[in-house]
Every structure is written in structure tokens, then in C-alpha cells.
Amino acid sequence: MTTFRTKLSVLAAASLALALLASPAAHAASNSTGNSAAVAWLEANGDADVDRAFAQAKSEKKPLLLYWGAKWCPPCNQLKATLFNRQDFIEQSRAFVAVHIDGDSAGAQKLGTRFKVRGYPTMILFNPEAAEITRLPGEIDAPQVVKVLQMGLAGGRPVKAVLADARNGKKLSANEWRMLAFYSWDTDEQQLVPQQERAGLLAQLAAASKGVDEETTTRLWLKALAASNEAQGVQPDAALRQRVEAVLASPEQSRAQMDVLTNSAGEIATVLAPDAGPARDKLVAAYDAALKKLTADTTLSRADRITALQARVDLARLGQPKETVNPKISPALAQEVREHTARDDREISDGYERQAVITEAAYTLGEAGLWKDSDALLKSSLAKSHSPYYLMSYLGNNARKQGRKDEALRWYEEAFNKSEGPATRLQWGSNYLAALVDLAPQDSGRIEKTAAQLFDEASKDKSAFYERSARSLQKVGMKLGSWNAAGQHTAAMGRLRAQLDGVCAKVDTADQQRATCDALIKAPAKKS
Missing domain, CATH: 1.20.58 (Methane Monooxygenase Hydroxylase; Chain G, domain 1)
Known part of the structure; x- marks a missing residue:
């Protein structure tokens, strides 16, 4: 992404690049005049717009990628900061019709009903006949998204057909197994499987994928663990525990499974070691060591690294009530959280990256019991955010968790008053x-x-x-x-x-x- 520079000409170029990324419609306008430095997004505000895009995809024999997002959404801003501006993604976009739905546009929520999309962001790849090939996971890092997209563009079959064959014991290609492993189950909206059956299905797929490649099988097992709970899901055996331990012990494997390990650390650790004691302590120590390496891995984005740090805090809080305001974590970890978040605050100059990282940093500070630091970070970032109302909501949450009711209500009210866009205003108002x-x-x-x-x-x-x-x-x-x-x-x-x-x-x-x-x-x- 562009950063602030001293020369006026560079600042002007940076402003143009940010404007293009902020507005997919501007992308299309720019490309129509010969500039190929951005994705040619088509804005969709209703059924007619989407139908025209599908007609274009069919006539050009191209897949269609639909991206549903919102201005304030941190993961959406992460995509803008790390994926949509990548040259390989931009070049790849010429192979498909790119459609953007802003959740606050006039017909966006009706389109959400049509496509079964709720969470921001959701990315769906369709074939030229408008059948879903896959839903792309927004939580994996940008290079992985590009690889998954490439697999989908290379003649990928609709995910429903692939899953049906897998469940019926039919042979799948290695890429089809990978597509199932990387499918965005969190934004599936129960189209492929009811939520309560997801963990069991993922475990079945993991077992059936044995012999394809270990990374794919491991990803399916980790996702099955992440979707499990005490009531339903995976009952881990010694072999599964050894598989996870091997991942945690290997920096290469941990890096490959980074998104699942960081986003679901508490869930995975709890399923593998449900009771406090030596077994859990050993697992948590190994898990924390792997996460510490990911937190320091500069090949990852800052958003991914702060998520790894957040996962370390989650593990440190295991066994403590969720509503604990002043958790018991080590002074060393608390200091790491302070230093890491302060460094991110100093170094981030891009607005999209700041929206993606600072809110997670503030949340991590709060979960570590560092409430004054969290409040200070949010307040100092208000003037730097293109969606300050999102940060105000966090300030309201901080005050509420600490019992400061009047202050919480003031922040919630100001967040509502400052919110923009019809869907966003209803959400903040509610x-x-x-x-x-x-x-x-x-x-x-x-x-x-x-x-x-x-x-x-x-x-x-x-x-x-x-x-x-x-x-x-x-x-x-x-x-x-x-x-x-x-x-x-x-x-x-x-x-x-x-x-x-x-x-x-x-x-x-x-x-x-x-x-x-x-x-x-x-x-x-x-x-x-």
C-alpha cells in the first residue's frame, strides 16, 4: 500500500491510489481510460446490476467474483490493504468479472438475501453459468487467497457438486480437496451444511482426504476442531493430538495453517485439552511458542500478527471467566502486548491498514486487562479513521465492561450519531x-x-x-x-x-x- 511521503507529487499519487481502492466504481472508470493499475470493479446496487454482470460473464465465458463489504469493516479494509492492491490479484482479475456490493448501497441488503451473504466481507466465485464455485476465505493471508482463486478459476466445479461427491466416496482431484479445505465455512450461511453439523462434516472430510496431501488433511482437521464444542464435534484421539502438536512444533506448518491457529486458538486448545492440568499446560505452552513465532513473522501482515498476539492472550485467559475484566496474564505477555500495539500505532500510515489493525490492537489490550492503553489508542486514532464511529463503539464496550455506564452510553450515542449509510446506521442505532x-x-x-x-x-x-x-x-x-x-x-x-x-x-x-x-x-x- 502507499505510504505518506514528503514530496507533493508522491502524496498526490498516493491519494489517487487510495481513492481508487476506496471506490470500486472509480477502479472501473480508471480502467476504462486505459489505466490497468486497479481491479475493474463493477458496482452493483440491485438485481438489475448483478444480472447485467452475470450476462457479461456468460457472454465473455468468464467466472464472476462477487465481493460484499462495508467501509467500516476491519477485515474488508484488510483486503483493501493487502489483497486488492496486489499486482498478481489485479492481473488475475482480468480473467473474471469483478462485482462489488457496498453493504450500504440502496439494494445491498436485498442482494444479501439473494446470495445468502451476511457477514462482511464475503467473496463468492461463480462460474459463467452463475453457479457458486466457492466462497473465498477472507481470513487467510493474501498470497493464499490468490492461490485459492487460481484453483477456482482453473475450471473449478461448483462446490455443492464437489462436496456431494466427497460425501458419497467418489474420487476428487487434489485441487478439489484443497478447495474444500479452504472453503469459507464461516460465511457459508448453512447452504452446504447446518452449522451444528459442520464440525462432524469437516471431520469426515479430513478422514476421507487422507493420502491427498498432509497440509490439506491437517487444515480440515483443524477446522473441524475449531468448529467443535462440548455438545458436538470432534472427539480427538492420540493421533489427532500428535498431528496438532507436529503443526505447532513446525514453523513451516504453523505458517501454512496460520489463519485457523490464530483465529481459533481457544477453541482448538479447549477441545484437545478440555480440563485444566498438566496436559493442557503442555499444549498451551507449545501453542504459545508457535503463536509467538507468528507474531514476529514479518512475512505476515500486521493484522495477521496482531491476531496471533490476540490468540496468545486468549490462551492465557483459558479457564478464567469470559467476563473477567482484570485477567491473570504474565507481566511479560502484558508488556509484549503494550509494545506490539504501540509499534503498530507508530508505524501504520495507511488508512485501510489502520482500520484493520488498530481496533484489533485495542481489543487485545482490553483482553489483557490494559484498559487505559486500549482507551488511549482508540481515542488517539479517532481523527485518523475514515470510520471513527467504529472505534467509538469499542470505547463504549470498554467503558461498559468496566461498569462505567454513563460513559458507555455517551460513546454508543456518539457512534450512532456519527455513523454513515442506511444499513450501518440501523446497526449502530440498534x-x-x-x-x-x-x-x-x-x-x-x-x-x-x-x-x-x-x-x-x-x-x-x-x-x-x-x-x-x-x-x-x-x-x-x-x-x-x-x-x-x-x-x-x-x-x-x-x-x-x-x-x-x-x-x-x-x-x-x-x-x-x-x-x-x-x-x-x-x-x-x-x-x-
Whole structure:
């Protein structure tokens, strides 16, 4: 990514590059005038835009890559900072039609329903006939994403067909096994398998992949462990424990499995060693040593390295209640967290990278019990962020965890007020209202006013009752219901219900949005 320079001409070039990365539409405009230094993203704001893109893909006999993201989303900013600006990715993009859906665009949430996408970011590769080849994992490092994309572009079959063959014992190619191992199960949205069955399926695939290559089989086993819990999933045996220990002991293998090891450290360690004692201590020591190497590995992005550091803190907190504010971690680890996050704060100059790293750094500081450092980092970064409301939410969370209710509500309110984009505003507004109900239920005036504002904003958004926006409003309805559980706020609820009736009346009854809208608040019971 570009960095700040002293010469005006270089600064101007950097600003142009950042603008291109920030706006996929600008990418397309730039490419149409002959500049090939960016991906030619097509903006999709509704079904018609996507249908045109699929028609183009079919006529050009090209796959289509759909990227769904949001301005504030840290992993999305990570993709902008490390993947979308890579020359090999840009060159590879000429082999497919690139489509960008901004989660705050007019028709984005309806498109989310169409494509079964919820989490930011989601990347889906389709074949020219519009069948899903795979969902690309956003958590792996950029070079791995490029390799997975290359496999998908090289005549990859739809993932549903590949998975069906694997489950039926049919022979798969080595690349097809790798595609299953690298499939973004976290953004699958239960299309291939219900969430509660995912760990078992991944274990079956891991066992069936034996003999393909050890790295693929290991990745499937690690993902199975990460998806497991006490109720369901993998029951590890000695062979699986030895496999994981071998990965942790090998810097090369740990590097190859970096994303699973860092994002699921607590889950993997708990499944392998559920009880406190010598066995867990031995595993955690080996795991921490591997993570320490990853934290210092400069071939990884700063975001990946801070995630590895966060995983070390997670392991240090094992056995302590999740809500612990002042966890017991070693002074040495606490000092490492301080030094690492301070170094990132000093060295990062790119806005996308800062959005991806600083919030994770602040969270890591908090999880280590270093609350003053976390608050200071967030506050000093507000003016440097293109989405400061995201950081304000973290400040609200910090204050809430430490019992500072009034301060938490001030940050949540400011985050909502500063948030931008219809879907984002509904999400931030629902978070603020939820905090009001939890922390200040007696403030009925502010609660009613906030709910009324959200319903008013929803009335102006044609996608308000789809996907993420619908879930935000459902959260509002649920929290209002709990607030009025004893009927103590019936008058306010009646006014809100009347307002909502007016909003719902404008929604087509044939549209699924109408049912969602009608169900948000139960109509007040009629007096007999």
C-alpha cells in the first residue's frame, strides 16, 4: 500500500491510489481510460446490476467474483490493504468479472438475501453459468487467497457438486480437496451444511482426504476442531493430538495453517485439552511458542500478527471467566502486548491498514486487562479513521465492561450519531438502543426517541427489512419487548407500534419485508 511521503507529487499519487481502492466504481472508470493499475470493479446496487454482470460473464465465458463489504469493516479494509492492491490479484482479475456490493448501497441488503451473504466481507466465485464455485476465505493471508482463486478459476466445479461427491466416496482431484479445505465455512450461511453439523462434516472430510496431501488433511482437521464444542464435534484421539502438536512444533506448518491457529486458538486448545492440568499446560505452552513465532513473522501482515498476539492472550485467559475484566496474564505477555500495539500505532500510515489493525490492537489490550492503553489508542486514532464511529463503539464496550455506564452510553450515542449509510446506521442505532435498555431502562424518553428515529430511518430505506438491516430492526423489537415485559411502558410501545404500522403499510404485502416489519413489535392487547 502507499505510504505518506514528503514530496507533493508522491502524496498526490498516493491519494489517487487510495481513492481508487476506496471506490470500486472509480477502479472501473480508471480502467476504462486505459489505466490497468486497479481491479475493474463493477458496482452493483440491485438485481438489475448483478444480472447485467452475470450476462457479461456468460457472454465473455468468464467466472464472476462477487465481493460484499462495508467501509467500516476491519477485515474488508484488510483486503483493501493487502489483497486488492496486489499486482498478481489485479492481473488475475482480468480473467473474471469483478462485482462489488457496498453493504450500504440502496439494494445491498436485498442482494444479501439473494446470495445468502451476511457477514462482511464475503467473496463468492461463480462460474459463467452463475453457479457458486466457492466462497473465498477472507481470513487467510493474501498470497493464499490468490492461490485459492487460481484453483477456482482453473475450471473449478461448483462446490455443492464437489462436496456431494466427497460425501458419497467418489474420487476428487487434489485441487478439489484443497478447495474444500479452504472453503469459507464461516460465511457459508448453512447452504452446504447446518452449522451444528459442520464440525462432524469437516471431520469426515479430513478422514476421507487422507493420502491427498498432509497440509490439506491437517487444515480440515483443524477446522473441524475449531468448529467443535462440548455438545458436538470432534472427539480427538492420540493421533489427532500428535498431528496438532507436529503443526505447532513446525514453523513451516504453523505458517501454512496460520489463519485457523490464530483465529481459533481457544477453541482448538479447549477441545484437545478440555480440563485444566498438566496436559493442557503442555499444549498451551507449545501453542504459545508457535503463536509467538507468528507474531514476529514479518512475512505476515500486521493484522495477521496482531491476531496471533490476540490468540496468545486468549490462551492465557483459558479457564478464567469470559467476563473477567482484570485477567491473570504474565507481566511479560502484558508488556509484549503494550509494545506490539504501540509499534503498530507508530508505524501504520495507511488508512485501510489502520482500520484493520488498530481496533484489533485495542481489543487485545482490553483482553489483557490494559484498559487505559486500549482507551488511549482508540481515542488517539479517532481523527485518523475514515470510520471513527467504529472505534467509538469499542470505547463504549470498554467503558461498559468496566461498569462505567454513563460513559458507555455517551460513546454508543456518539457512534450512532456519527455513523454513515442506511444499513450501518440501523446497526449502530440498534446497538445504542440495546445499550439504553440494558444500562438505563428508566430513561424511557430516550429509548422511545431512539426507537422512533430508527423506524423513521427504516421508512426511507427500501432494503430496511432485508438481511443485516432486518436483523438490526429485529434486535430493536426484541429489546423493546424485554423493556416492556411487565407492561410498564405500554403507552410508549403503543405509539411506536402506531408509527411502525405506518412504515409497514408502505411495504408491498407480497414482499418478505412486510412480514418482517409487521412482526417487529407485537400489537398491544385490546382491552376487553
